[in-house]
Amino acid sequence: MKIELPQTQKIYRKNKGILDVLHIDGWLLLGILLLLATSVAVIYSASGGDQAVMMRQVSRIGAALVILIIFAQIPPNILYIFTPWLFLLGILTLISVLLFGEVGKGAQRWLDLGFVRFQPSELMKLVLPVTIAWLFAHSKFPPSFRRLLLGAVLVAFTGSLIVVQPDLGTSLLIGLSGLSVLFFAGLPWKVILGSFLAIVFSAPIAWHFMHDYQKQRVLTFLNPESDPLGSGYHIIQSKIAIGSGGLDGKGYMGSTQAHLEFLPESTTDFIFSVLAEEFGLIGVIALLVLYSLVIARGLYIASQAQDNFTRLIAASFMMTLFVYIFVNIGMVSGLLPVVGLPLPLISYGGSSLITLMISFGILMSIHTHKKLLTE
Amino acid sequence: MSEHLDFNSNSENINQKKQFRSRLLIAYLFTLILFIILIVRMTHLQWLEYERYQGLAEGNRISIETLPPTRGKIFDRNHLLLADNQPVYTLKLIREKMDNIEAATLAIQVILDNIDPKRVHDFFQTFKQKNRSKSYELPFTLSEEQAAQFAVISHKHPGVTLSARLKRTYPYGATAVHALGYVGRINQKELKKLDKKAYRGTDIIGKSGVEKYYEDTLHGFPGIQQIETNVRGRVLRKLETLPAIPGKDIHLTLDIKLQQFAESLLKDMRGSIVALNPQNGEILAFVSMPTFDPNLFVDGINQTSYNALLHNPNRPFINRAINGRYPPGSTIKPFVALGAIENNIISPNKKIYDPGFLLYKDHRYRDWKRTGHGLVDMNKAIVESCDTYFYELSLDMGIDTIHDALAPFGFGSRTGIDIQGESRGILPSQEWKRETKGKSWFRGETIISSIGQGYNLATPLQLAKATAILANRGRVIQPHLVRSHKTEALKQIEIKKISNWEEVINSMKNVMHSKKGTAYTHARHLPFKMAGKTGTAQVFSLNAGDYDADAIHEKLRDHSLFVGFAPVNDPKIAVAVIAENAGSGSKTAAPIGVKLIEEYMKTLYPKTKQSVSPHEN
Numbered sequence: 001m002k003i004e005l006p007q008t009q010k011i012y013r014k015n016k017g018i019l020d021v022l023h024i025d026g027w028l029l030l031g032i033l034l035l036l037a038t039s040v041a042v043i044y045s046a047s048g049g050d051q052a053v054m055m056r057q058v059s060r061i062g063a064a065l066v067i068l069i070i071f072a073q074i075p076p077n078i079l080y081i082f083t084p085w086l087f088l089l090g091i092l093t094l095i096s097v098l099l100f101g102e103v104g105k106g107a108q109r110w111l112d113l114g115f116v117r118f119q120p121s122e123l124m125k126l127v128l129p130v131t132i133a134w135l136f137a138h139s140k141f142p143p144s145f146r147r148l149l150l151g152a153v154l155v156a157f158t159g160s161l162i163v164v165q166p167d168l169g170t171s172l173l174i175g176l177s178g179l180s181v182l183f184f185a186g187l188p189w190k191v192i193l194g195s196f197l198a199i200v201f202s203a204p205i206a207w208h209f210m211h212d213y214q215k216q217r218v219l220t221f222l223n224p225e226s227d228p229l230g231s232g233y234h235i236i237q238s239k240i241a242i243g244s245g246g247l248d249g250k251g252y253m254g255s256t257q258a259h260l261e262f263l264p265e266s267t268t269d270f271i272f273s274v275l276a277e278e279f280g281l282i283g284v285i286a287l288l289v290l291y292s293l294v295i296a297r298g299l300y301i302a303s304q305a306q307d308n309f310t311r312l313i314a315a316s317f318m319m320t321l322f323v324y325i326f327v328n329i330g331m332v333s334g335l336l337p338v339v340g341l342p343l344p345l346i347s348y349g350g351s352s353l354i355t356l357m358i359s360f361g362i363l364m365s366i367h368t369h370k371k372l373l374t375e
Numbered sequence: 376m377s378e379h380l381d382f383n384s385n386s387e388n389i390n391q392k393k394q395f396r397s398r399l400l401i402a403y404l405f406t407l408i409l410f411i412i413l414i415v416r417m418t419h420l421q422w423l424e425y426e427r428y429q430g431l432a433e434g435n436r437i438s439i440e441t442l443p444p445t446r447g448k449i450f451d452r453n454h455l456l457l458a459d460n461q462p463v464y465t466l467k468l469i470r471e472k473m474d475n476i477e478a479a480t481l482a483i484q485v486i487l488d489n490i491d492p493k494r495v496h497d498f499f500q501t502f503k504q505k506n507r508s509k510s511y512e513l514p515f516t517l518s519e520e521q522a523a524q525f526a527v528i529s530h531k532h533p534g535v536t537l538s539a540r541l542k543r544t545y546p547y548g549a550t551a552v553h554a555l556g557y558v559g560r561i562n563q564k565e566l567k568k569l570d571k572k573a574y575r576g577t578d579i580i581g582k583s584g585v586e587k588y589y590e591d592t593l594h595g596f597p598g599i600q601q602i603e604t605n606v607r608g609r610v611l612r613k614l615e616t617l618p619a620i621p622g623k624d625i626h627l628t629l630d631i632k633l634q635q636f637a638e639s640l641l642k643d644m645r646g647s648i649v650a651l652n653p654q655n656g657e658i659l660a661f662v663s664m665p666t667f668d669p670n671l672f673v674d675g676i677n678q679t680s681y682n683a684l685l686h687n688p689n690r691p692f693i694n695r696a697i698n699g700r701y702p703p704g705s706t707i708k709p710f711v712a713l714g715a716i717e718n719n720i721i722s723p724n725k726k727i728y729d730p731g732f733l734l735y736k737d738h739r740y741r742d743w744k745r746t747g748h749g750l751v752d753m754n755k756a757i758v759e760s761c762d763t764y765f766y767e768l769s770l771d772m773g774i775d776t777i778h779d780a781l782a783p784f785g786f787g788s789r790t791g792i793d794i795q796g797e798s799r800g801i802l803p804s805q806e807w808k809r810e811t812k813g814k815s816w817f818r819g820e821t822i823i824s825s826i827g828q829g830y831n832l833a834t835p836l837q838l839a840k841a842t843a844i845l846a847n848r849g850r851v852i853q854p855h856l857v858r859s860h861k862t863e864a865l866k867q868i869e870i871k872k873i874s875n876w877e878e879v880i881n882s883m884k885n886v887m888h889s890k891k892g893t894a895y896t897h898a899r900h901l902p903f904k905m906a907g908k909t910g911t912a913q914v915f916s917l918n919a920g921d922y923d924a925d926a927i928h929e930k931l932r933d934h935s936l937f938v939g940f941a942p943v944n945d946p947k948i949a950v951a952v953i954a955e956n957a958g959s960g961s962k963t964a965a966p967i968g969v970k971l972i973e974e975y976m977k978t979l980y981p982k983t984k985q986s987v988s989p990h991e992n
Contacts, residue, residue, distance in 0.1 A: 048471070048508035141391045184398050233439060243420040243428025256432060259471065259508040281421040288410050295406055299399050311395055315402065322406045326413065333416050 023072040023368040025301070031294040032068075032360060035345040036061050038275070038287070043348050045253045046266040046274040053267065053348065060350045064357040071361025075369045076310045079362065083127075083134040090127040093120035094161040121162050121170050122351045125320065126359055128158050128174055132181040133312035141308070142186030151182055169339035173323060180319040181312050184302075222337055234270065237262045238332045241273040249280030267348035269340055272332050291325055291344075301367045310366040317359040324352075440602050443576035444595030445541060447622030449555060449585065451631040452657075452858065457555055458586070460541040464522035465515070470507040472534030479532045483513070486524050490515050516542065516674060542673060543579065549668045551634045553694040554627070554661040554856055556584020556794065557669030559676075573597065582672065583694075585627065585856055588794045595622035626858045628657035636974050637662045640967045645955040646935075647695035647835040649854075650971060653843035653946045656852035656862060658792075659975065660950075661836075663695035697790075697797040700832040701953055704910030705760045705960065706938045707781070707827035710841065711768065712753055713879045714780025717871045720771050723753040723878050729763035733822065740766050740822050743911070757882035758892050760909065762826050769825030774816055777824060778804035783851070783868045784841035786833055791853050793860045800837050803830040828913055838951035842938040844868065846906070846946035848876050880906055884943050887969075894937070894965040905972055907939030909960030932956040937964035941972045948975050 019026050040058060047053040097120050132151045136143050143151075155178035162171035183192070207215065241257035250256070255277045258266040266274050276284050295318050302314035321344055328343040330336035342352045420428065449458035466483065473479060480499045484492040495515075502511055517525065517537075525537055543558045558579045561569070565580055574580075575597045581587035598619030637648045637660040648662040667684050684691055693699065715721050731747030733740045742748065742762040748755065756764035769777065782788070787802025801807070803824055805816040823829040833841075840854050849868035870876060883906035885891075887898040893909045912934040935957040940949035950968050957963040 048506035050506040051504050053506075141394050180402075184395065184402070186394055186398065239420060240428050240431045242417065243424050244432035245421055246425045246429065247422060276417065276421065281417055284417045284421070285414060288414060292407065292410055296403065299403050303396050303399055308391075315395075315399060319402060319406075322409075326406075326409050329413050330416075333413070333420060335413075335416055 020368065022069055023364055024069070025297070025364045025367050028294065028297050028301075028360060028364060031290060031297060032345065032357075034290055035294070038290075039271075039346040041252070042271055042275050042278070042346065043267050045255060045278060046258050046271055047348075048259055049253070057348055060353060064350075064353045067354055068357040068361040068364070071358050072364040072368065074362075074365055076313075076362075076366050079130065079365075080134065080137065080309055083130055086127050087131040087134075090120060090124045091158070091161070094124065094158070096120075098161070098164065119351055121165070121167065121174065122355050124158060124162070124174055125177060125355055126317075126362075128155065128178045129181050129316040129320065130313055132178050132185075133309050133316065136181070136185045136312060137307065137309040139185070139308070142188060148182060148185070148187060148191075151178070151185075155179060155182075169341065173320075173327070173341070176323055177316055177320040180316045184312050184315045185308075234264050235332075235334050235338065237264070238270050238273040239334050241270075242276040242333055245277040245280045245283075247281050249276075249278045249283055252278055254278050268342055269328070269347065270332055271347050272329055272343050275346070291322075295322055298363055301363055304370070305366055306370055310370075314363055314366055317363060321356070321359070440600045441576035442598035442600050442616075442619040444597055444619040445621040446543060446558075446579075446595065447593040447624045449593075449625045449627060451627050451629050451634075452659075453630065453632075454626070455631050457545065457547055457551065457627065457629075457631060459544050459546060461544045462539050463542040464517040464519070464537060464539050466513040466517070466525070467510050467536050467538050468502065468513065469510050469534045470502065470505070474533060476503065479535055482525075482528060482532060483535075486521050487515055487517070489518075512538075514675065544673070545669045547631060547635075548670065549666040550638060551629060551631065551661065552584070552666045552669045553663040553696060554584055554629060554658070554794070555669065556586035556588075557582055557672045558586050559672045560674075579673065584794050585625065589625055589857060592625060593622040596620040627856055628652075628659065628858050629661060629856065630659050630975075633971070633975055634660045634662065636660075637971055638664065638666065640970060641954065644957060644963075645689050645695075646953045646957070647699055648950065648952050648967070648971065649696050649835045649839035650948055650950040650975070651839055651843055651852075651854050653846045653852060653940060653949045656840075656843070656854045657858070658854050658856050659948065660971070661696050661856065663693070663699070665689050665691045667691040694794075694796070695953070696835045697792060697794065699834060699953065700798055700800055701835070701934055701936070701955075702829075702831055702912040702914075703786075703827035703833045703838060704912035704934070704936050705762075705826055706838060706908050706910035706936050706951075707786075707825075707831065707833075708757055708760065708765055709845065709879050709883055709908055710781050710784055710786075711765060711772075711777055711825055712757060712882070713845070713875060714777060715768050715772055716753065716875045716878065718772070718776060718780065720776070721753070721768060723875070726750045726752045727756075727764050727767050729761055731763070733763050733766040735766075735770070735819060735822060738819065740819075753878070754882045754885060755891075757879070757908065758885045758889055760886075760893050765825040766822045769821045770818065772821075772825075774821040774824060775804050775806075777821070778802055778807075781841075784844050785837055785851075786831075786841060790836055790840050791862075792836060793855050793857055797836070798834055800834055801830050801832040827910065835951045835953050838936075838938050838953075839949055842940055842951060843946070843949035845876075845880065846940040846949050848873065848880075880943060883908055883939070887939070893961040894969065897961075897966040897969045901969070901973060903941060903976060904943045905939055905941030905969070906943050907937060907965065907968060909965045910936030910938070911959040911961075912936055914956065933958055935963035936960045937968040939968050939972060941976060948972055 019029070040054060040061070043057050044050075044054045132154060135147060135151050135154070139147055142148070155175055158178065159171045159175040162174060165171075207218075210218070237257060241255065241263050244250070244257070255263075255266075255274045257263040257277055258274045263270055263273055275287065279286075298314060298318035298321070302311050302318065305311040305314055324341060324344045327336060327339060328341050328347075331338055331341065342349055344352065344356055446460055448456060448460070451457055468479075470476070476499060480495060484495045487495060498514060505511065522537055529535065529537060545552075545555065545557070559582045560578055561574070561580045569580070573594065573596055577594070577597070581590040581593065586593065596619065599617040601614040601616070603614055633650065637650065641648060641662060641664040644664055646662075646664055648660055649658065650660040651658045665687075671680055716723055727750070729742060729748040729751050731742050731745050733742075740762075743760070747763065748759055748761040751759075751761045751764045753764075755761065772780075778787075781802055787800055787807075789797045789799055791797075803816075803820070808814060808816050808820075808830070820829050824831055836854060840852065843854075844851055849870050851866045851868065853862040853865070855862060884904055886909065887894050887901075887905050887907045889895060892898075894907055898905060898907070914931055914933060933956070935952075935954040937952040937960050938950065940946045950971055952964040952968045952971070954963045954967065
């Protein structure tokens with residue numbers, strides 16, 4: 001290996017630029033940077049021109065980009081070696097949140113490590129799909145039934161640790177990211193269809209056994225507008241914001257819904273509504289196209305990956321990204337129930353941003369390390 | 376890893392790749408379909424229903440406002456108000472609606488003539504950087520007069536509105552501040568811990584004392600109000616309301632009149648007084664001197680006043696009643712004596728000769744009375760506070776027996792009072808020294824422990840509690856400040872012979888009522904009988920020469936201590952008094968303790984329990 005090193009270096013020095021030296025995929029980076037620039041602009045507007053809020057997000061973005069570059073340097077085989085340990089660590093931190101995390105009142109999902117507060121379920125968003133991919137790394141597609149079942153059990157176990165926090169929304173989303181790996185590994189259509197039907201048919205039975213107050217909670221969850229003083233108020237105001245944006249929007253800094261404080265959480269969960277109000281349907285379509293291109297590039301990287309492990313990781317990361325986008329926009333536009341979930345790369349905040357940038361870093365690593373080896 | 380990086384080497388792999396790519400394609404189509412669904416939804420909202428939502432946005436007049444809960448009030452045991460909420464005026468500013476910030480700054484600087492104009496200026500400097508559509512509150516309050524002045528010119532300053540809110544006030548000022556505590560602005564650390572929902576619209580929180588310990592009870596829960604406004608944001612009508620749940624009122628066990636009297640007794644001194652009802656552990660007076668005015672902290676104290684308090688050499692912030700750790704001195708003697716006779720170490724009638732010192736290993740342990748007390752039995756040892764008697768006793772008992780006899784009275788452990796941060800004190804034993812100092816115990820240390828010196832440290836609250844348990848003939852109580860406080864199941868110290876207890880208590884009565892007693896001169900006029908014990912705790916051991924209080928630097932002078940209770944056979948009040956660097960116990964602390972008990976028995980106790988007259992023995 002040491003002897004070959006000068007040769008490979010010579011190859012990419014000759015015809016490659018700075019991006020390749022840093023293991024960066026230019027197209028993916030371009031998409032990400034466009035989304036982040038949108039984020040800064042909309043946060044500034046949604047916060048009513050609060051410079052402090054904007055600068056805080058800018059510095060987070062800077063840190064997150066550094067993290068992306070760091071993760072792009074880690075070759076996938078290193079990740080492969082550490083995967084079981086990361087999973088073990090993730091499970092242990094989830095358990096310790098259950099044991100020690102309950103410091104304040106209400107659901108406490110944070111673990112305070114003194115210098116940084118940290119949400120283990122955030123880490124699990126990445127570690128769970130990577131672990132399932134690790135499980136199928138040496139199988140042929142589709143893996144044996146026993147292996148698929150083992151994967152499903154790991155997903156269910158992790159999900160149940162988060163459900164009891166209690167955080168049903170995150171648990172379902174993390175579960176989905178794990179299940180997407182099963183899908184890409186070639187879970188037979190029969191099984192997919194069968195489980196889907198099982199869920200559809202078990203719902204009325206579960207409903208039958210629920211208490212009245214539980215039914216009430218489910219109904220409010222599904223139809224928030226029945227609770228106009230609570231979460232329904234948010235959705236009504238969010239729909240007014242989006243709808244009143246019209247085709248071309250009210251213009252930058254023109255969101256009356258956010259500025260008159262009708263729209264709650266306007267920089268975090270409901271930031272899409274501000275964007276839709278200010279830039280209209282045209283802006284919304286542009287954003288969705290941009291997201292779609294990023295996902296397409298990610299799936300392309302998956303299709304070019306050379307082993308099962310990296311293929312599955314890349315594909316499932318993109319599906320996770322998609323699910324978060326869809327659930328957030330579906331929520332603020334009143335299509336889906338309210339789950340507190342940020343809009344990927346756009347919402348104000350650090351946790352979700354860092355997780356995403358790590359996943360993009362891994363994606364770039366998958367793409368660029370392969371090239372180096374084949375040449 | 377290298378094993379499965381076998382790049383497309385066989386047909387099976389190619390097959391798999393094909394299958395994987397078909398799944399990728401299906402997945403991408405799936406995302407496209409769902410994105411199209413979102414676009415359809417957006418088209419529906421933004422194109423087809425645009426006019427409707429446009430109208431709704433323009434006419435959007437319903438906003439939601441938080442109604443912060445009213446903080447519970449705090450009363451004393453006789454329903455006198457100790458912590459109240461008073462309306463105060465302040466200004467709220469919204470940058471977006473202000474047309475001339477400079478003019479408004481100047482106007483506010485003129486009206487707030489009691490505030491440094493620079494502080495107003497500084498506020499506006501940061502205000503200009505903040506969210507322009509949010510409402511911010513001026514961090515200064517306006518007097519009624521200033522509010523009226525602003526009301527006259529308010530039309531010139533759109534975006535600045537006068538608002539009234541409730542402010543915590545403490546009508547008794549500095550009295551009982553160490554028990555009551557105070558509220559202040561929520562700081563960053565507290566913000567991280569608290570439930571954000573419950574503190575919407577609230578910016579104060581209990582910082583110490585009962586205000587902190589009972590924060591959850593006092594705080595309440597905010598409500599929500601829907602408000603209809605016009606296009607310019609002016610309130611037209613209040614719609615649906617979810618009322619706030621006000622915090623609950625709290626009744627203290629303190630008697631504020633007794634508290635005031637007790638504080639006056641320690642005026643201009645450093646020290647502490649704790650008085651409690653031995654029958655149920657209710658704290659009647661809880662004094663730590665000097666005190667400070669909690670009203671200063673409610674809206675944030677200014678730096679100068681804060682520094683003055685912080686650097687005051689008399690340390691007013693220290694809660695001496697629970698954090699002052701003092702050598703208990705001779706006040707510990709009745710407990711040691713009881714331990715000795717209950718453990719059959721000595722008979723109460725046995726006489727020991729005191730030449731004025733005890734010689735042990737070539738070291739003279741001196742009695743406070745240099746000429747000695749002569750032949751001393753247990754009664755005389757307590758009444759005259761003979762040290763040599765206890766030196767002898769301690770050598771027969773050993774430190775661990777002393778420890779085990781004193782521990783049930785609560786020495787060396789927290790009392791469990793319902794305010795935070797209580798100190799433990801120290802009740803030494805062989806094991807304690809090995810664990811904390813890593814050294815073995817010397818018998819010479821046992822000798823000085825027997826008179827409450829050496830390692831022994833106790834808080835005034837611990838002394839009052841121990842005295843109350845002795846007064847109760849062994850029934851343990853838990854001191855508390857709030858009447859509804861639930862105390863743990865009360866225990867009873869095991870009694871070997873009740874006559875032993877009566878013997879010790881009788882000696883304590885003789886301290887007060889027999890001619891030789893160290894507190895006789897202060898108690899002889901009392902119409903009832905009480906029990907007590909004086910103590911003089913050495914702060915600094917002098918190498919040679921006589922104790923000359925005036926010649927010694929004030930802070931090196933002895934602490935003056937007193938514990939006592941009354942009436943002897945049906946105790947209604949137990950007290951512990953500590954006056955720092957105030958000389959001997961019989962000189963300073965004893966008269967304070969007697970006056971406090973007298974005041975309570977004569978005037979306050981009959982008033983609170985009118986059906987029962989004070990017992991006289």
